[in-house]
Amino acid sequence: MNDAASRFGIGDRVRVKAANPDGNPRTPAYIRGKTGIVTAVHGRIDNPVDHRGIYPALYTVEFELRHVFGTDSADRIASDIHEDWLEAL
Amino acid sequence: MAESANRPHSHMQDFEAHIRAVEEDLEYYRTKRFEPRVLYLHRRGVLTLYDLLEAAPSAEPAAATAHAGDHEHDALEGRIRALEDRLDAYVKTIGLTGVPVRGTRMVIDDGRVERGDYDPAFRIAKKPHGGPLDERVAHLEADMSRYERLLHAFTRALVAAGALDPGEMDRQRAQIGQPSIENGARIVARAWVDPIFKQALIEKGREAVRELDIPPGRLGKMGVAENTPGVHNVVVCTLCSCYPYDLLGDTPWWYKSEAYREQIVRDPRGTLASMFGLAVPADVAVRVHDSTSDVRWIVLPRRPAGTESWSEEELATLVTRESLIGTAEALSPAERNDPRRRGAGPKEAAE
Numbered sequence: 001m002n003d004a005a006s007r008f009g010i011g012d013r014v015r016v017k018a019a020n021p022d023g024n025p026r027t028p029a030y031i032r033g034k035t036g037i038v039t040a041v042h043g044r045i046d047n048p049v050d051h052r053g054i055y056p057a058l059y060t061v062e063f064e065l066r067h068v069f070g071t072d073s074a075d076r077i078a079s080d081i082h083e084d085w086l087e088a089l
Numbered sequence: 090m091a092e093s094a095n096r097p098h099s100h101m102q103d104f105e106a107h108i109r110a111v112e113e114d115l116e117y118y119r120t121k122r123f124e125p126r127v128l129y130l131h132r133r134g135v136l137t138l139y140d141l142l143e144a145a146p147s148a149e150p151a152a153a154t155a156h157a158g159d160h161e162h163d164a165l166e167g168r169i170r171a172l173e174d175r176l177d178a179y180v181k182t183i184g185l186t187g188v189p190v191r192g193t194r195m196v197i198d199d200g201r202v203e204r205g206d207y208d209p210a211f212r213i214a215k216k217p218h219g220g221p222l223d224e225r226v227a228h229l230e231a232d233m234s235r236y237e238r239l240l241h242a243f244t245r246a247l248v249a250a251g252a253l254d255p256g257e258m259d260r261q262r263a264q265i266g267q268p269s270i271e272n273g274a275r276i277v278a279r280a281w282v283d284p285i286f287k288q289a290l291i292e293k294g295r296e297a298v299r300e301l302d303i304p305p306g307r308l309g310k311m312g313v314a315e316n317t318p319g320v321h322n323v324v325v326c327t328l329c330s331c332y333p334y335d336l337l338g339d340t341p342w343w344y345k346s347e348a349y350r351e352q353i354v355r356d357p358r359g360t361l362a363s364m365f366g367l368a369v370p371a372d373v374a375v376r377v378h379d380s381t382s383d384v385r386w387i388v389l390p391r392r393p394a395g396t397e398s399w400s401e402e403e404l405a406t407l408v409t410r411e412s413l414i415g416t417a418e419a420l421s422p423a424e425r426n427d428p429r430r431r432g433a434g435p436k437e438a439a440e
Contacts, residue, residue, distance in 0.1 A: 075375040
C-alpha cells in the first residue's frame with residue numbers, strides 16, 4: 001500500500017458512477033449510481049496476485065440497504081471502491 | 090478470479106511487488122524478531138555468539154539452485170517463488186525458536202515499543218534495496234542463505250543448551266505450517282485480551298499479525314470489521330468468493346454458494362436467521378462487507394460473556410470459522426462444550 005494522496009476522507013458523501021469503462025470492472029453492479037458515505041481510506045493497494053496494474057486509491061463506502069434495494073431495512077452494506085468510480089457530492 | 094491464485098502455477102503478474110514484499114518481510118523478521126533475541130541472550134550470557142559459532146554446521150548448506158526455466162521470465166519467477174518459500178520457512182523457524190532459554194523470554198522489538206522501553210539507538214539496521222530486478226533477486230538469494238545459516242546455528246545452539254527439543258520442533262512446524270482457522274482464532278483471542286494489538290490489527294491488518302508468528306500472507310490487504318454492541322458485521326464476496334484463505338485456510342463451501350452470495354446482500358438479517366439460525370437483535374444494525382480481492386475482510390466477533398478470567402489460549406477455542414465470517418457469534422463457554430455447535434455451517438444446504 002502506498003501513501004498516495006487520497007481525494008476523499010472518512011465521512012464524505014460520495015456517489016458511485018453509473019458506468020466507468022476504464023475502471024475496475026469488479027465494482028458491484030448493485031451499487032452503481034448509488035450514494036454512500038466513506039468509512040475507510042485504504043490508499044493504493046498493491047495486489048500483484050489479482051491485478052496487473054495498480055488501481056487508484058481504494059475506499060470502503062457504506063450504503064443504506066433501503067437506498068440500494070428499496071427495502072425497508074435499517075441495515076447497511078459496505079463495499080470497497082476505487083477512487084475513479086466515485087464522485088463527490 | 091481471485092481464487093485462481095490458489096493454484097501453484099498461476100503466473101505472477103508483477104515481479105517488483107513480489108520482490109519488494111520478500112525484501113520487506115525478510116528484513117523485518119531478521120531485524121525485529123530474530124537478531125534482537127540473539128543479542129538479548131548474548132548480553133545476558135545465556136547463549137553467546139561463541140555458542141552460536143560452535144553450533145554452526147561446519148559445512149555450508151547447499152546453495153539453493155535457481156529454477157531452471159527455458160525462458161528468462163520463467164526463471165525469474167521460479168527464483169522469486171523459491172525465495173518466498175524460503176522466507177516462509179525462515180519465519181516459521183524464528184517462531185519455533187522463540188522458546189524461553191533458562192528463564193529468559195522471547196524478545197521482540199514490537200512488544201518493547203508498545204511497552205515503552207524501546208531505545209531506537211539499539212535498532213538493528215535494515216539493508217537498503219534497489220537496482221534491476223534480477224540483481225535484487227540475486228541479493229535476496231545471497232542474504233537469505235546467510236540469514237538461514239545464522240538461524241540454523243542458533244537453532245542448533247538452543248538444542249545443545251537443552252532449551253529446544255528437535256522432535257517437538259518438527260511436530261510444531263508441521264502444525265503451524267498450514268493456514269487454518271487456528272490462525273484466525275489466535276488473532277481474535279489476542280485482540281480480546283490486548284487492546285493495543287486490537288488497534289494495530291484494525292489499522293494495519295496483516296502487518297499486525299506478524300507478532301503472532303503468523304505469516305502475513307500475500308493477498309491484498311486484510312480488513313478487520315469489529316462487532317460492537319450496536320453493529321454486527323458479516324462478510325460476503327458477491328462477485329466470486331474472495332476470502333483470506335492464505336491466512337484462514339480453506340473457504341467453506343457455502344461461502345461460495347450463489348444462495349448465500351445473493352441473499353446475504355439483499356436481506357442480511359433474514360438470511361442470517363433463516364440460513365444460520367442467528368437472530369440479530371432489532372437494536373443491533375447489520376453491516377454486510379462485500380469483499381473484493383483488494384481487501385479481504387474478517388470479522389472480529391465480540392468476546393463472549395463469562396470469559397473474564399480466561400486465558401488467551403482458552404479464548405481461542407471459542408472462535409469458529411463462522412464467527413470470523415459473521416454468520417455466527419463466537420461460542421459461549423456452554424456452547425463450546427456442545428460438539429454440535431463446533432464449526433456449525435448453515436442449517437440447511439444453501440443450494
